[in-house]
Amino acid sequence: MLELKNIEKKFNQLPLLIDVSFSVGKDEVVCVLGPSGGGKSTLLKIIAGLEKQASGQVYWDGKDICQTPPHLRKFGLMFQDYALFPHLNVFDNIAFGLRMHHILEDEISRRVDEALEMVDLRRISKRSVIDLSGGEKQRVAFARALAPKPKMLMLDEPMGSLDRALRDQLIKELHELINNMDIPVIYVTHDQEEAFTIADRLLILNEGRIVQSGSPQYIYTHPEDLWVAAFFGLNNKQEGKICSIDPAVAETAIGKIAFSCSEGNFSNGEVVDLVILPTALRINENNDDNKNIFEGHITDNIFKGSNFSIRVRIGELIELSFQTMAQYSEGEKIRFTIDPDFILCFKKKK
Amino acid sequence: MNLKMAGTLSIIQLTFTMLLTLLSLRFSGDKNVPIIPVIEGEGLRKPDSFLERSFVFIMSMILAVLLVSPTAALLLRSILSITTSNSTGELANWRLTLENYRGLFINERHSLFFVPPISALRNSILYAVVSMTTALIIGTMISVSSSKNEQSNKYLSFLVMLPLGTSAVTLGLGYLSAFSLVPNSIRWFPVLIPMAHALIALPFVIRIIQPVIDSIPKNLHEAAMTLGVPERQLWKYVDLPLIKKSLATAAIYAFAISLGEFGATSFLIRPEYPTLPIAIFRYLNLPGGENYGKAMAMAAILLVICGGGFFMIEHLQIKMKGKNNRSNNVRAEKY
Numbered sequence: 001m002l003e004l005k006n007i008e009k010k011f012n013q014l015p016l017l018i019d020v021s022f023s024v025g026k027d028e029v030v031c032v033l034g035p036s037g038g039g040k041s042t043l044l045k046i047i048a049g050l051e052k053q054a055s056g057q058v059y060w061d062g063k064d065i066c067q068t069p070p071h072l073r074k075f076g077l078m079f080q081d082y083a084l085f086p087h088l089n090v091f092d093n094i095a096f097g098l099r100m101h102h103i104l105e106d107e108i109s110r111r112v113d114e115a116l117e118m119v120d121l122r123r124i125s126k127r128s129v130i131d132l133s134g135g136e137k138q139r140v141a142f143a144r145a146l147a148p149k150p151k152m153l154m155l156d157e158p159m160g161s162l163d164r165a166l167r168d169q170l171i172k173e174l175h176e177l178i179n180n181m182d183i184p185v186i187y188v189t190h191d192q193e194e195a196f197t198i199a200d201r202l203l204i205l206n207e208g209r210i211v212q213s214g215s216p217q218y219i220y221t222h223p224e225d226l227w228v229a230a231f232f233g234l235n236n237k238q239e240g241k242i243c244s245i246d247p248a249v250a251e252t253a254i255g256k257i258a259f260s261c262s263e264g265n266f267s268n269g270e271v272v273d274l275v276i277l278p279t280a281l282r283i284n285e286n287n288d289d290n291k292n293i294f295e296g297h298i299t300d301n302i303f304k305g306s307n308f309s310i311r312v313r314i315g316e317l318i319e320l321s322f323q324t325m326a327q328y329s330e331g332e333k334i335r336f337t338i339d340p341d342f343i344l345c346f347k348k349k350k
Numbered sequence: 351m352n353l354k355m356a357g358t359l360s361i362i363q364l365t366f367t368m369l370l371t372l373l374s375l376r377f378s379g380d381k382n383v384p385i386i387p388v389i390e391g392e393g394l395r396k397p398d399s400f401l402e403r404s405f406v407f408i409m410s411m412i413l414a415v416l417l418v419s420p421t422a423a424l425l426l427r428s429i430l431s432i433t434t435s436n437s438t439g440e441l442a443n444w445r446l447t448l449e450n451y452r453g454l455f456i457n458e459r460h461s462l463f464f465v466p467p468i469s470a471l472r473n474s475i476l477y478a479v480v481s482m483t484t485a486l487i488i489g490t491m492i493s494v495s496s497s498k499n500e501q502s503n504k505y506l507s508f509l510v511m512l513p514l515g516t517s518a519v520t521l522g523l524g525y526l527s528a529f530s531l532v533p534n535s536i537r538w539f540p541v542l543i544p545m546a547h548a549l550i551a552l553p554f555v556i557r558i559i560q561p562v563i564d565s566i567p568k569n570l571h572e573a574a575m576t577l578g579v580p581e582r583q584l585w586k587y588v589d590l591p592l593i594k595k596s597l598a599t600a601a602i603y604a605f606a607i608s609l610g611e612f613g614a615t616s617f618l619i620r621p622e623y624p625t626l627p628i629a630i631f632r633y634l635n636l637p638g639g640e641n642y643g644k645a646m647a648m649a650a651i652l653l654v655i656c657g658g659g660f661f662m663i664e665h666l667q668i669k670m671k672g673k674n675n676r677s678n679n680v681r682a683e684k685y
Contacts, residue, residue, distance in 0.1 A: 050572045070575040083573035087591045100578030100587075148577060 001026050001184050002047065002152060007056035009042055009208075016042055018208040020056070024152070024184045031187045031199030031216075035231065039208045040188040041080070044154045047186070048077050060151070071100070076150030080157040082141035084129040090116070090140050091125040097148035115143035118177065135166050142177070153178075154186045159194055171197050192232055196220070204228055226346050229275045234344070236276035236320045242266045248345070250274055254314045258291040259343035271348040278309075280342030281322035283334065292338040296320075298328045312336070357527065360520040364512075371511045421653060428646035432639060450643035467648060470629040471655070477615075477625060478608040481547035485604040486597065488548065489555030494585075496556075497563045514553040518613030521546055526617045539618045543625075546614040551604035558600040562593045602664075606656050626652045 002024040009017040016039045024030045032040050045051040047058060049070035058065055065073060084093050094115050098108045116122045119139035124132070129140060138158060145153060158174065159167045175197055178185050187198050195202055196216045204212040204219065212224040223229040226237070240250030240257060248261035250272055257274055266272060299319060300311035307323050312334065314320065328334065397403045428450055433443045454467040496506050513521060525542050566589060574588050575581060612627040619628050626648060633645035 045572070048572075048576050050575060069581065070572075071578045071580050073576075074578075075576060077573070077576040079569050079573060081567075081569065083567065083569040085570060085573075085588070085591075087594075096574070097577035100574075144573075144577070 001061060002186075003059040003062075004047070005057045005059070007043070007046060007058070008054045009039065009046065009051070010054055011042075016208050017046075017053070020205075020208070020210055022203055022210060022213065024186060026184060027182055029178055029185045029187060029198055029200045030203060031189065031195040031201070032203045032205055033189060033192060033195040033199075034205035036190050038205045040190075040205055041156050043205070044077065044156050044186065044188055047154060048075050049073050050077075074148070074151045076145035076148070076153045078141050078145040078153070078155045078158050080160045082137045084137060084140060084144070086130055089126055089128050090121065090132070093129055093140055094144045094147050097144065101148055111147055112143075115147045118146070119143045134162050135170060138162065138170060142174070146181075150183065152184045152186070153181065154188070156188045157190070158187075159189070159191065167194075174198065204231070206231070223275075223344065225349075226273055226275070229344060229346075234275050234277060236278065236280075236322075238274045238276065238318075239348070240272055240274050242268055242270045242272060244268075250345070254294060254318050257338065257343065258340045259345055260340045261345055266345070266347070273346045273348060275344040275346065276320060276338055277342040277344070278321055278323045280339045281312075281324055282337040282339050283324070283326070292340060293335065294338065295333065295335050298330055298332045298334065301328050301330055303327075356523055360516075360523055363520055364516055367512060367516050371508055371514075424646060424653065425650050428643065428650040431643065450640070450647035453640060453644050454647055467626075467629065467651060470624050470626050470648070471651065473623050474609055474625040474627075474652075475655075477544045477547060478605045480544035481551060481608040482601050482604040484544060484548035485551040485555045486601055489552055489559055489600060489604075490593075490597070492552075493556055493560040493563045494589075496560060510553050510556050512553075513549050518546070518550055518611060519617075521549060522614030522617030525614065536620070540620055540623050542618050543615055544608065546618060547608035547611050548604070550611060550614065551607040554603045554607065555600040558603065559593060559596050562596040563589065566592055602660055605659055609656055609659070610652065626655075 004023070005021050007017050007020040008015070020043060022030070032043060034040055042051060046053045049065070049068060053066075060073075085096065088096065091112055094112045095108050098111055103111070112125070113122065116125055119142055121136065121139050121143070124136065129137065132140065142155075142158070145155075159171060162170065171194055178187075178198060187195070189195050189198075199216055202212075202214060202216050202219050203210050204224075206227060212219055212228055214222075219228070220232055223232060223234065230237075238252040238254065238257065240252035243249050243251045243256065245266060245268060247258055248266070249256050249258045252274065257276075259274060294314055296312035296314040298310055299313045300309075302309045304323075307325055308327055309321060310324055310328055311319050311321050397406050429446050429448060431445050431447045431449055492506050492510060525546055529539070529542060530536070570588050570592075571584050574584055579587050609625075610627060611625075612631065615625055615628060616631070619625065624632065630645050630648045630652070633641045633648060
């Protein structure tokens with residue numbers, strides 16, 4: 001349906017988007033995930049026709065739409081701060097797009113009611129948008145973007161200005177609403193949890209480039225490089241030197257670490273970065289191979305609701321973070337195993 | 351008329367005004383924040399402490415003395431007939447009467463320059479309507495173009511602020527000097543009056559409209575475009591509804607400024623088309639207590655019309671606001 005080819009964009013002579021190409025299929029929910037300032041919103045604006053790219057093409061159903069003005073593209077766009085018209089009430093905000101398409105008032109009324117029903121806001125249809133809470137504004141903006149029945153829906157950080165509790169609640173509702181739609185959706189966010197909940201497919205955008213794309217689960221477990229791993233919060237990095245290829249073992253500052261290596265093409269003596277996933281910690285589990293056994297002291301223990309986040313000091317300088325179900329006290333000495341299946345290995349970039 | 355000396359003094363005044371305007375532009379690093387809609391009465395509160403209540407009371411008294419007392423005195427004097435003793439000049443008798451108002455309609459000396467108050471009022475309103483419309487159109491155009499271009503904003507700000515510091519007399523003198531060179535131009539001077547009034551009102555109009563236009567978030571335009579508004583119609587569907595209230599406020603100012611303007615008008619007026627302030631001035635220049643009373647009556651008429659105009663437009667705005675369910679109550683703030 002939507003296809004972008006080699007999109008380039010500069011801002012103040014600096015590249016903002018570099019050779020961005022991807023496509024979005026019918027009913028597909030694609031999530032563009034990346035840090036703030038990475039060009040995500042600009043990408044949406046280029047698709048919507050609100051900004052012009054320096055080069056590259058945007059196709060819809062195989063037709064180049066670069067010269068089509070935004071009001072004729074019929075793509076719905078929901079803005080981060082919602083961009084509701086302050087001079088209109090809830091009903092009129094949602095009806096705005098329908099009125100611009102010269103739809104009869106009876107039909108407008110029916111469709112606005114339908115949209116309000118969908119977002120459960122019928123009771124406040126005559127209220128001024130100024131008086132709405134953040135969550136209500138978000139729903140109105142969503143209903144407004146959907147009311148004209150767009151060919152595609154784009155959401156730019158729709159949860160960006162909401163608090164955590166409200167965000168958790170709304171993300172579930174939004175996921176349900178999006179799943180019930182039969183149009184392609186592009187969802188832009190910097191929050192990986194949101195992206196994992198919403199997306200069929202993730203595009204990781206860093207410094208204007210798409211650095212990886214794939215299903216959320218695949219990207220999380222197989223990050224393309226150290227940057228992607230760090231972006232997902234995988235910060236247990238250990239530099240090491242390959243000392244055995246089969247089985248794969250690297251010599252690091254905390255000792256020899258064995259890891260499962262199915263894809264890497266490493267050579268003996270090669271310097272690599274090992275990333276230990278926070279879920280790699282195993283305690284009191286049988287380890288017949290006697291591999292990856294370490295001892296350390298708990299330096300930090302934070303309750304995270306469903307689990308604990310602990311920091312373990314190994315030796316004098318090295319600290320690793322893990323998730324665990326058990327509670328430990330600070331200073332406690334533990335003996336643990338690092339599961340080789342939960343270790344990623346990256347070739348050292350020159 | 352010593353035009354040479356008047357011109358020199360005007361240039362000196364203009365130079366100072368330009369310097370001050372430049373300084374003001376140099377040091378005003380204000381940035382507009384996006385338009386912030388507020389709930390009616392938000393932020394208002396009653397004075398709590400004794401100190402606050404005292405402050406409010408004292409300020410109210412000062413305002414009453416400075417604003418209400420001259421207005422009241424003027425209205426009272428317009429319905430007061432005073433006779434003084436011929437020998438001592440002391441107050442002999444006084445009574446309340448409408449004689450001053452009736453006298454406005456009588457040409458006692460069969461003067462060629464007599465103008466009934468209705469004509470002066472008609473002229474004033476006509477000039478005010480034309481100058482208000484002109485100021486609003488030009489002011490809005492300048493505000494819109496300034497908001498789109500930072501460079502032009504800088505230069506236009508400088509230009510449009512000039513009439514604010516330059517006295518209306520200088521402006522009238524400038525018009526007189528420029529257009530008196532054109533043969534038979536004097537017959538067209540009344541046309542120049544609303545232009546001069548519009549120019550005087552322009553800085554106020556721009557200062558009211560521009561911050562609101564500047565504060566309209568860009569994403570409102572973008573949202574409107576994705577919802578089907580062509581770029582050339584954004585003004586109609588987004589900007590105009592948001593600046594409606596500011597336009598009405600600017601209109602009140604422009605109308606009131608024109609209605610009460612005297613300095614520039616006095617240079618450009620033709621005797622047969624006077625405005626209310628000019629008519630007041632004429633009565634004040636005539637000898638006799640009854641002419642003074644007529645001047646007061648004329649001033650009272652001007653006051654009532656100005657007040658009525660303000661009240662009418664304010665009332666209209668309240669109705670507009672009610673209709674739009676408070677949604678029009680938007681505020682552009684500066685920090």
